[in-house]
Amino acid sequence: MANSARAAWMKALLLLCLWDLCSAQISYSVSEEAKKGTVVGNLAKDLNLNVQELESRMFQLVTGSNSKYFEVNRKSGLLLVNDRIDREELCESKQKCVLNVEAMIHNPHKLYRLEINILDINDNSPVFPDQTFVLEISENVLQGDRVPLKTARDMDIGVNSVKNYKINSNENFSLDVQSAAQQKVSAELVLQKSLDREKESVIRLVLTAVDGGTPPKSGTMQIVINVLDINDNSPIFMKPLYKVKVDENVSVGTKILSVSASDADEGVNSEVSYSIVSDDGDLFFINSVSGDITLKGNLDFEEHPALELIIQAQDKGHSSRKSTCKVLIEVVDVNDNAPEISVTLLMSSVSEDIKPGTDVALITVSDKDSGKNGKVDCKISAPSPFKLQSSYKNYYSLLLNEPLDREQVSQYNITVLANDEGTPSLSGSHVITVHVSDVNDNAPLFPAAVINISLKENSPVGGLLASLTSRDLDIGENALVSYSLIDTESSRVSNLMNINSHTGELYSLKSFDYENTKRLPFKVQATDSGVPPLSSNATINVFILDENDNSPVFLPPYSEPGSVNTENIPYSAEAGYFVAKVRAVDADSGYNALLSYHITEPKGTNLFRIGTSTGEIRTKRRMSDSDLKTHPLIITVSDNGEPSLSTTMSIEVVVVENLDNLQPSLRQVPVKEDNSSNLNLYLLIAIVSVSVIFLLSLIALIAAKCYGTEGGFSRSSVPVVTTHPDGSWSYSKSTQQYDVCFSSDTLKSDVVVFPSPFPPADAELISINEGDTFTRTQTLPSTGKVRRFIILNYLLKS
Structure with a gap:
């Protein structure tokens, strides 16, 4: 009853100490071998979580080596035992057995650390290394002489370990049980009454080891004592207890220390030989003559931080006498273990539109060393849009720090580097590969906002005009583009054109006449297959090219x-x-x-x-x-x-x-005409007067424009005189640009005026001489359009 109260008090004290250390960690205790379904604790209550949200937010234990022993009931929020827990299997003989388990809740992600102390129960009995222990004791040993006995081993710890030894009642020997802090409980046979070999040559005793459990468990070993005669002095060590510190990385064969014992006898009875009689003797060797102890195995601080040797000195006399001493070896930790990194990915791929601050992976760093050698600093070795955030001790979260763009980087190889604080420092690394998945964030783009296409008039119906293509930087369905024509209220381009929705090939649905249609503008839309779909438009100008299909x-x-x-x-x-x-x-x-x-x-x-x-x-x-x-x-x-x-x-x-x-x-x-009437004469005079005035004005403007330049062409601003099909002409004061060309005989030639910008630099300039012949100086482009001809005819009498 007292032991149970003390355990409960220690549990409460431990929880109180850890509460201020980290609000994100909760400690529970559960006994080993607890039945499946045993309640460990109420997570919903202790973590301040709403029980109704545990199911919807997928509250669960993070998969790991320790999570198999426990499970969470999402309906009640209770943490239950899920599998058999054997403390001795998990922690061997460690005084404290702690299992770390991570619990996570989604939407948003949040990680909780659970520390579960496995409490020992008395489920192992003490076991001696041998079933029978044979002793040879001279009959003349003195009362009070002690003989050390082999100790029993109990896999349990604390109160459940070996706490006492008992021996069956006899008149010759008693049992002295020794226990000290941080040392094993040992037992020695103490001679209470001188032995008489003639009365009793062999004494059989039963040594019982009892642990402190409730109820206690025990183990026994038979002690066979052979009573010998003669030798009556035992070797005596210089010190009953030797202590030494040894680095864990010392080489095999290194001398640890020397022990020495002396015997008061003479001759062969005083010659002493040394031996190791404890269980840890496999790592060490002792010279039986000199007492030098050397290393014959590899020391590992992480396995055995301290070792205890029992050294026996035995003389060589008849019925030799023995004595023992203890050697405590403290193994000094050396930084010989590099940090180890364990990664748990929370998602197989990361969407490029994921928000910064989202957890991507859980990282656990461990180092088997202790002290500074076991303190680890974790970081990302190269710049990346991810960062590490420490959550508790050597636990980290890899979370997104910057927005992602799959079109720039589709995969990140993140090297996580862990360094301990030992001298020299050791490091470990782990590469985390994060794949970035695509979202539809890029609209299809045409090569240009305006695309010009030329089409000869009277071209056959159904002819391929052009292949319109667009580029989408996304992939998969998000980059699958379809094309369509955009009809407006003023025009139904779908009645004139057809576009292949998959390839973007543009076809005509009718034959066009340049004299009716010179340019056909419309818009084409490219739409991807993403969700939601994105689209862009391009303006298409189909220019109809003139063909000679009309007779004068x-x-x-x-x-x-x-x-x-x-x-x-x-x-x-x-x-x-x-x-x-x-x-x-x-x-x-x-x-x-x-x-x-x-x-x-x-x-x-x-x-x-x-x-x-x-x-x-x-x-x-x-x-x-x-x-x-x-x-x-x-x-x-x-x-x-x-x-x-x-x-x-x-x-x-x-x-x-x-x-x-x-x-x-x-x-x-x-x-x-010699006999023209007065009316015709007045009409002729009027026409000639107007023509001369216009001609002189035109010549003056051309002379001013062309002065100092080569060639007979210039650009002038002149009024527009337009001839009409019925023979009449009209005068406009609006100013336009014209190219003017004269023949060598201005008085007897016709004037041909081309409205600017016709003809262009490579146009054909035509001068009509009196002999009605053409003089061509340059070539008109085949697609050039003569906007207007103004022909002034002057007939002058000699």
Whole structure:
């Protein structure tokens, strides 16, 4: 009853001491061999946890070497015994047997340290090394002479270890039991009455070792004493107790110390031989003559911090006498054990969006040495987004310190380095591999925000326009991209285009006409397969390229197909007489819309010519009597496309004696007419005056612009004069940039004005001379577009 009260008091004192040391650690005590299901403690109450949350937050013991002995009931929060606990198997003969167990709760992660003291019970009986111990004692030994006995070993500790020895009742011997602090309990036979070999030559005793358990257990050994005659003096050691300190790393064969004993007898009875009679004698050797004790095995402080030898001195006389002494060997710890690192990963891979501060692994560092040699400092050897956080003694948590980005680093090899404080310091390392898993944090990206594509008009339906690709820095499903067209309220691009959702190949669903559509803008969206999906857009501009698919068309009054138009000229017409002017337009652009006029008349006449670019029909010479009165002309207008397209029309020129009787034609603007009316004269004067003023202004601006430069081109700001299909023209004060080119004969040539920026640096500049021939200085690009032609025609009389 007293022993039970003392154990309970010691348990309460231990818990009180550890409470202030670390709030995250709780100590319990449980007896060894406790039945499965025995309650060790109430974790929910002691850790201030809500019992209802234990199940949802997955409260559990962290897997380890000691966790198999215990389990947690999540419904009640009790810590229970789960497996048989044998203190002697776990801790052998250590005075204190402590099992460290870690408990963890999730959401958020939190680690608790449990220290469970395994209490010893009296489940082992004392055992002697031999069943029979034979002693030879001379009959003339003196009363009070002592004979040391072999001690019994009990695997239990404390009060349950060997506490007493007993011997059966006899008249010759008594038992002296010795016990001292930190020493084994030993027993010696004490002679109480002189021996008489003649009365009793052999004495048999029973030695009983009793432990302090409740109820106590015991073990016995037979002692056979052979009573000898003669030798009556025992060897005597110089000291009853020898003490020595030895480093654990001393080499085999090193001398530890020497013992010495003397015998008062003479002759052979005084010669002494030494021997080791204790259980620890396997590590040491003693010279039987000199008494020198040397090391014959390896000392290990972690296994045996202290050793006790019993040295026996025995003389060589008949019925030799013996005596013993004790040698206490203190093994001094040397830093010969490197720290050991044990790692428990809490997750197989770490998501790249995990929050800093999250535990990734649990690290336990141990060192078998003691003192400074067993103090360990743990750190990460190289910079990384992870850090170590000490939780208790040599327990650490590896937690995330910085945000992760899998696209930059997908795997971390973290080297954990542990150094002890010994001299020299020893270290241990462990590499922790942390895999970073992908999350969908990168949207697909096109090579450019705006992508331009060229498509010839009249291209066949279903043609491949381009392969649109995007790049997603994620992997797996997060990098699987699909493509789609974006329809708007103003346009339904899905009716015009089709895109392969997997490959991004863009196809046309119709054939395009440049004259109707010159640019088709729309947007394409790339979306990945992540959760949630991410997307990005690119603007696609499909530029329709012009093809020469439109023939020139004559403008009124010569626009009716199949009709023959009649023009009259006087017989007295001079060379250069204005007959008529035909005009045509082409729906195409650029070179495809650049027109030239040609005339076909009956062979041999060669009376008329036409301005290749102006379309003006004039006489080449005066009429002769041999000329016909009617001249059918076929006018052909051709564009400059590849291949060239053309249109023809017919004009019949009739030669009359006098035009006074004929209705003037609004289409005819004669250059030379002797009998013009006053109205025509005023009209002509007005036209010439306006033209001269405009021409002089234009020449002045060009001269100012081009002065000091090479070539005849400059860029000037001039008013815009636009001709219309019906022959009228309009004047605009808006200022634009033009490129102007003149021929060598300004008074007799036409002026061709190209609106800026046409033509560009590599364009073809065209000058139309009086002979209606083209002078080309550069080449127009095939895709260039002539925005507007302004042709001013001046007819000056000589």
